[in-house]
Amino acid sequence: MTxxxxxxxxxxxxxxLLLTAGFAAVFAQENAKLGNLSLTYGAYFFAVCLATHVYxxxxxxxxxxxxxxxxxxxxxxxxxMIYRIDESLARNQANWFLFALILFALTIQFxxxxxxxERYRYVIATVGILLLLAPRLPGIGEQVNGAYLGxxxxxxxxxxxxxxxxxxxxxxxxxxxxxxxVLIVGARRVLGVTLPPLKHFGPMLxxxxxxxxxxxxxxxxxxxxMFFAAxxxxxxxxxxxxxxxxxxxxxxxxxxxxxxxxxPHVHERVETWLHPYQDGFHGLxxxxxxxxxxxxxxxxxxxxxxxxxxxxxxPGHPSQTMLPVAxxxxxxxxxxxxxxxxxxxxxxxxxxxxxARGFKIALLANDGFSKLLATGLTAVFAIQAFVIIGGxxxxxxxxxxxxxxxxxxxxxxxxxxxxxxxxxxxxxxARREAEEGAPRGERDEPLGALT
Amino acid sequence: MNRQIIKLxxxxxxxxxxxxxxxxxxxxxxxxxxxEQETNKRPLFEQQQIPRGRILAADGSVIAKSVPKGKGTGRxxxxxxxxxxxxxxxxxxxxxxxxxxxxxQYHNAELTGEESEFGTILDQLTGQKQEGExxxxxxxxxxxxxxxxxxxxxxxxxxxxIEPSTGxxxxxxxxxxxxxxxxxxxxxxxxxxxVRAPLYSRATQSQFPPGSxxxxxxxxxxxxxxxxxxxxxINAPGSIIDEGHELxxxxxxxxxxxxxxTALTNSVNTWFAQLGQKVGQDKLFSMMEKFGFxxxxxxxxxxxxxxxxxxxxxxxxxxxxxxxxxxxVAIGQERLLVTPLQNAMVAAAVANHGxxxxxxxxxxxxxxxxxxxxxxxxxxxxxxxSAKTAEELGIAMEGVVDEGTGTNAAISGVSVxxxxxTAETPNNKECGGxxxxxxxxxxxxxxxxxxxxxxxxxxxxxxxxxxxxxxxxFRDVAEAILAGE
Numbered sequence: 001m002t003x004x005x006x007x008x009x010x011x012x013x014x015x016x017l018l019l020t021a022g023f024a025a026v027f028a029q030e031n032a033k034l035g036n037l038s039l040t041y042g043a044y045f046f047a048v049c050l051a052t053h054v055y056x057x058x059x060x061x062x063x064x065x066x067x068x069x070x071x072x073x074x075x076x077x078x079x080x081m082i083y084r085i086d087e088s089l090a091r092n093q094a095n096w097f098l099f100a101l102i103l104f105a106l107t108i109q110f111x112x113x114x115x116x117x118e119r120y121r122y123v124i125a126t127v128g129i130l131l132l133l134a135p136r137l138p139g140i141g142e143q144v145n146g147a148y149l150g151x152x153x154x155x156x157x158x159x160x161x162x163x164x165x166x167x168x169x170x171x172x173x174x175x176x177x178x179x180x181x182v183l184i185v186g187a188r189r190v191l192g193v194t195l196p197p198l199k200h201f202g203p204m205l206x207x208x209x210x211x212x213x214x215x216x217x218x219x220x221x222x223x224x225x226m227f228f229a230a231x232x233x234x235x236x237x238x239x240x241x242x243x244x245x246x247x248x249x250x251x252x253x254x255x256x257x258x259x260x261x262x263x264p265h266v267h268e269r270v271e272t273w274l275h276p277y278q279d280g281f282h283g284l285x286x287x288x289x290x291x292x293x294x295x296x297x298x299x300x301x302x303x304x305x306x307x308x309x310x311x312x313x314x315p316g317h318p319s320q321t322m323l324p325v326a327x328x329x330x331x332x333x334x335x336x337x338x339x340x341x342x343x344x345x346x347x348x349x350x351x352x353x354x355x356a357r358g359f360k361i362a363l364l365a366n367d368g369f370s371k372l373l374a375t376g377l378t379a380v381f382a383i384q385a386f387v388i389i390g391g392x393x394x395x396x397x398x399x400x401x402x403x404x405x406x407x408x409x410x411x412x413x414x415x416x417x418x419x420x421x422x423x424x425x426x427x428x429x430a431r432r433e434a435e436e437g438a439p440r441g442e443r444d445e446p447l448g449a450l451t
Numbered sequence: 452m453n454r455q456i457i458k459l460x461x462x463x464x465x466x467x468x469x470x471x472x473x474x475x476x477x478x479x480x481x482x483x484x485x486x487e488q489e490t491n492k493r494p495l496f497e498q499q500q501i502p503r504g505r506i507l508a509a510d511g512s513v514i515a516k517s518v519p520k521g522k523g524t525g526r527x528x529x530x531x532x533x534x535x536x537x538x539x540x541x542x543x544x545x546x547x548x549x550x551x552x553x554x555x556q557y558h559n560a561e562l563t564g565e566e567s568e569f570g571t572i573l574d575q576l577t578g579q580k581q582e583g584e585x586x587x588x589x590x591x592x593x594x595x596x597x598x599x600x601x602x603x604x605x606x607x608x609x610x611x612x613i614e615p616s617t618g619x620x621x622x623x624x625x626x627x628x629x630x631x632x633x634x635x636x637x638x639x640x641x642x643x644x645x646v647r648a649p650l651y652s653r654a655t656q657s658q659f660p661p662g663s664x665x666x667x668x669x670x671x672x673x674x675x676x677x678x679x680x681x682x683x684x685i686n687a688p689g690s691i692i693d694e695g696h697e698l699x700x701x702x703x704x705x706x707x708x709x710x711x712x713t714a715l716t717n718s719v720n721t722w723f724a725q726l727g728q729k730v731g732q733d734k735l736f737s738m739m740e741k742f743g744f745x746x747x748x749x750x751x752x753x754x755x756x757x758x759x760x761x762x763x764x765x766x767x768x769x770x771x772x773x774x775x776x777x778x779x780v781a782i783g784q785e786r787l788l789v790t791p792l793q794n795a796m797v798a799a800a801v802a803n804h805g806x807x808x809x810x811x812x813x814x815x816x817x818x819x820x821x822x823x824x825x826x827x828x829x830x831x832x833x834x835x836x837s838a839k840t841a842e843e844l845g846i847a848m849e850g851v852v853d854e855g856t857g858t859n860a861a862i863s864g865v866s867v868x869x870x871x872x873t874a875e876t877p878n879n880k881e882c883g884g885x886x887x888x889x890x891x892x893x894x895x896x897x898x899x900x901x902x903x904x905x906x907x908x909x910x911x912x913x914x915x916x917x918x919x920x921x922x923x924x925f926r927d928v929a930e931a932i933l934a935g936e
Binding site: 233236237238240277291294295296297298299300301302311314322336340341344345348351352355356359362363368371372375379382383386389390393394395 | 452453454455456457458459460463464466467469470471473474475476477478479481482483485486488490491492493496497500
């Protein structure tokens with residue numbers, strides 16, 4: 001279906017222009033004069049995107065035309081912001097982007113029949129859990145801000161949680177596809193509450209236990225929340241039982257409360273979330289980060305200060321940070337600071353459009369596994385964006401997950417491109433099948449339309 | 452499953468809407484409060500990145516300007532004061548690390564170009580960078596220099612000169628002063644100097660016993676309330692008993708029945724003590740309040756750096772219901788303390804036909820394009836005297852300079868009205884605790900018939916009298932200002 005691909009190509013043009021304009025704005029701010037370097041960067045970016053597009057045209061001609069341009073938009077957004085923070089980081093990020101595209105292509109190449117994943121679901125689940133535990137392994141584990149999210153092998157460090165989320169979603173999609181009937185039929189009402197059958201309640205408890213375990217051992221509320229929310233989303237979609245979600249939420253809250261009262265790191269995170277002014281500003285701790293994050297947003301206002309205009313370090317003292325880890329955790333605050341509430345709304349709208357396209361794929365998909373896989377991948381992506389943006393805007397406690405495609409970080413960008421590849425694979429099949437069964441010319445729907 | 456997927460999408464829409472809501476809260480609705488948080492250093496840093504507006508003297512000479520340091524995003528502006536310590540007071544200083552004081556602090560909004568939110572949004576849309584506005588003062592550098600020179604020769608003290616008809620402050624000098632350019636290196640040391648206290652603006656903060664200058668206020672209360680007329684005589688013996696203690700004239704001189712002119716010209720204590728008792732505490736306090744006593748003078752300086760005048764018990768201002776020794780209040784003794792600014796306001800009110808104008812240092816604000824955005828509008832603060840009373844009092848004050856205690860204030864070819872004051876301040880710690888120390892004063896205005904300037908000059912820790920040490924300062928400063936008219 002070439003019409004979809006044509007749309008994709010057309011959508012990539014404004015993205016490349018946006019990236020060019022963004023770089024131009026940063027250059028203009030830093031050098032007070034405009035070179036043609038921004039044009040060069042824009043051209044490179046467009047060329048890379050175009051190559052990917054051509055590859056998609058060949059391999060997945062029916063796949064959703066908007067997902068890749070939307071994600072490219074986020075990448076462009078992120079590259080400009082990171083470039084503005086630190087040139088060398090932007091270069092790394094660009095390299096990671098290229099590497100991620102290679103992995104993206106390989107995933108599409110070798111997983112065209114993605115049902116094969118179902119066959120290895122327990123292997124995948126085990127790998128996922130191992131990946132999650134890796135940061136606690138002696139020798140390679142790495143602690144950042146009290147949370148165990150990183151792994152360092154030699155010069156390479158990465159965040160295994162980013163990959164684990166895909167593995168866990170694949171497992172859950174497969175497991176729930178097989179067991180959803182039993183979960184629904186076997187459910188009984190006890191005291192007015194619909195409970196899943198005891199036999200199948202077990203795996204739910206296992207997932208709950210795993211989340212709690214992560215909370216204790218990885219000490220990261222955000223990752224734990226992200227996983228459990230994705231699990232509940234899938235459980236709900238698979239069974240249609242809202243009561244399961246309620247039970248799951250209650251279980252999570254009970255567990256989280258227990259851990260909040262017993263694990264000091266988690267306790268501290270929650271305290272600085274609720275009372276950032278209390279002691280946060282004495283040091284450069286979590287409270288400082290939360291406060292500076294809101295101060296940066298206050299500084300932005302409706303329209304922002306413009307690219308390159310916000311303060312990241314104390315003027316004249318490049319080593320004294322005003323916005324800790326601006327390139328990862330607090331990049332959203334920097335975006336609000338420089339592009340204002342309007343820019344931030346644009347970013348959130350982009351995430352929302354991606355979510356809409358993802359769920360659209362799930363709606364179109366014909367088999368249970370495809371539906372659940374697309375739902376799970378989309379949900380985990382959206383929830384990740386919510387967890388980190390919610391963290392810097394004090395909706396929830398601040399945690400160390402990345403803003404997908406925007407934050408600096410190789411693992412994040414690579415993992416999310418694999419996630420995108422899986423979504424496009426599901427989409428390609430769903431739309432092809434839909435097309436084969438429907439009259440021609442009725443399949444293309446406007447961007448954002450869900451049904 | 453499709454129904455659930457759509458519901459799930461709805462839930463995520465709600466989550467994202469919450470994010471938009473919170474972002475709006477921080478970036479727009481709560482932004483002002485966040486910017487005012489003490490822990491938020493961004494506004495300070497950002498102010499440094501915009502060129503702060505210049506402060507100019509009335510003659511156009513630059514008192515303060517901003518010079519760029521560093522490059523690129525590290526570029527910041529640092530304050531420079533070309534006239535050094537001449538305007539240490541009342542301009543103060545502004546450095547990111549050390550904060551702001553005095554005029555720099557009070558006019559911060561204009562100097563940083565912080566106007567209405569509408570203005571900044573418009574600027575953002577048009578890509579205009581924030582730039583500070585220039586504030587032009589009515590300060591007269593030549594007169595300020597004369598005042599500083601005289602004070603440095605005489606001792607610790609202050610001079611305040613106000614244009615009576617507008618309230619424009621032309622001189623606000625304090626000795627010792629400080630060079631604001633040296634703040635980054637000297638601030639700590641200066642803060643430790645408790646006696647010399649170069650950072651203390653004596654002109655607006657120091658509360659000195661006013662001595663006989665207060666007799667102008669007593670006379671104003673007597674005339675305005677109708678208790679006396681210029682012709683009313685009161686018998687003034689060499690000494691009287693006031694509240695059980697002797698209250699005497701200089702050299703115990705007995706003056707017999709005299710009227711206001713003679714009494715003021717010769718600063719007769721027993722005459723004014725009796726006048727004060729006749730007027731009563733209520734009317735005397737009313738008159739003081741109309742002159743501005745009991746409140747922080749409405750000058751354009753931070754309230755924490757301007758002190759009120761009045762009767763003090765410790766740090767507490769006494770009210771008209773508190774028991775006081777009225778006879779001694781009437782001659783400027785008791786627990787009466789007055790700032791040089793307040794005393795200049797007294798002289799200015801008499802000079803301006805009884806109307807006290809709000810004293811203001813700034814004259815106009817000029818934006819980057821060179822157009823005037825704000826202009827100081829002279830405002831009446833109060834009307835302590837009728838024009839008639841003011842004229843009668845002015846005539847009596849002319850006698851002081853023509854033939855009384857204040858002859859040293861006389862300017863050839865110009866009629867001068869004034870009043871001397873000498874308060875004994877023995878064991879004053881500021882002076883090293885000497886027995887014979889005085890607070891010497893002169894307040895007055897010139898030309899007496901058509902006043903252009905009202906001045907209060909005071910010197911601390913001097914063994915000399917107001918007429919000897921403060922009157923000549925008045926004369927020099929008044930001459931400098933009148934020469935520039």
